[in-house]
Amino acid sequence: MTEQLYFENSSVRSFDATVARTLSDRLVLNATHFYPTGGGQPHDTGTIETVDGDRTWTVTAVEKKDEIYHSVSGPDHLPEPGTAVRGELDWPRRYAHMRYHTAQHLLSAHLLSAYDAETTGNQLYADHAHLDCAYDRFTETDLADIETALNGLVEDDREVRWYTMDRETAEAELDPERTRIALLPASITNLRIVEIAGENEEPLDRTACAGTHVSATGEIGEITVTGRKTQGSEHERINFELD
């Protein structure tokens, strides 16, 4: 399996790797910082070039299956396995995803603590996002309150950290309502836990999540709740945007 370097360090913009395999217009590397589509977060884009700078391909999609596949466009002749390459992320796009993803964690945590509304889904983009939750209907006042609470958490500039934990320990020790481990396929035995610092020892949020996040909530910037929409009975969608 391709080594998923973005799990450890989400702030790397360019990296060196070796081509492991090629398939028509797709490249598999031994290791990558390109995030593949998943968990409501879109894939990264950017470029992969040979280290001599001779040939450059544009990364148009990244997909995780048995390996991580980088769909590329550019010179017809893809590099041979073993070729040293350099990957460069489209950083504004990735950083926006990190900010939106962290904002989504704040929103999920707040909805659960203030409205007992569990998150059921989320989708983020580089310029807007939405989150679905189990709730009857938010009023305009609720939405204004939510926005104020979230921006307070941004202003607090709380630390965000992540680490891996084996599933058994996580199931025994962590709050299942928040981590939602039960929703993950049984094949996942090692979990990545993302935590946002609380006011005391207890974190504000602790979720199993494989996405990329900023390292402090202050990096999110101002959050605007742009609206709500019913998704059926006891199911609401909240739309939000970042500055």
Ligand SMILES: [Zn+2]
């Ligand atoms: Zn996340």
